[in-house]
Amino acid sequence: MGFADLESVAAAMVAAGKGILAADESSGTIKKRFDKIGLESTEEARRNYRELLFTTPAMAQSISGVIFYDETLRQKTSSGVPFADYLGKLGVVPGIKVDMGTKALAGFPSETITEGLDGLRERLMEYYKLGARFAKWRAVIDIGAGIPSRFAIVANAHALARYAALCQEQNIVPIVEPEVLMDGGHTLERCEEVTDAVLAEVFQQLDGHRVHLEGMILKPNMVISGKKCPQQAKPEQVAEATVRCLKRHVPGAVPGIAFLSGGQSPADATLHLSLMNAMGKLPWQLTFSYGRALQDAALSAWGGKPAGFAAGQGAFAKWARLNSLARDGRFKPGMESQAA
């Protein structure tokens, strides 16, 4: 099998003016999101919410792909069209989260390893039949006293690379997501040091596993101060440090980098992306693959009530549009309060 399909799907995922909607919250995570609006997480409530997002008018103008969770890939719109087919007809590429979440890494207190490699080839075959053309695997690296260990970085990078090679074997574009968490009290400099080490190892493992770089997408964290750090870096510093770090480690053969939002406010995540794209010519497309930054406002506006459906769609459309502007550096602070 050649790589032509992988390359054309990857190019579509990072097409100009567009980015990815991460709607792949696991049953546990979506319950946490629904708890915030006082909504019970039933299968129908989850289906209804995903329908709200996917049927938002004009979403295909700023969204190139959607990451599903297993359950969602098997669900349909209220008129009976499988979500993957519905989006495919709009030119939005359906994708699927295939990792099985993080587990404690034995022998390494407070560190995790992402599980899900056993049986992955067979699951990918089924997902391809269900319409998925890309996949996502999230590795998590936490920063704290004495962590991350070198061992945890290597183990997680190795699993990411095995996953990516299996995806490409099945003609599915892997989103490779090594997330350095922003939860701690660390500085931007510490985040940069850890992100440097993680990306260096990830690309070494991808090379060792013979992953075709032109047929993958990297989904990294931005280089940013920890949420609890008293010294919060300025947006321009985040943009500069992130691009500096990526340039050191991400080969130009990789078509695109799609950031996670990681708990940044929607306005911060959008501004950071915009500043990076305003920095001039970069070797790769820089875009978004946001979960919370695209969905937070939509969830609150919807509130789990039929009467909030249109308002929920409006809020999602607004943040998708603002991030589309950030794709070429045109989002400016404050635009979110003017936009409808």
Ligand code: 13P
């Ligand atoms: P956030 O943008 O909310 O971090 O989610 C992106 C994602 O897919 C995490 O795996």
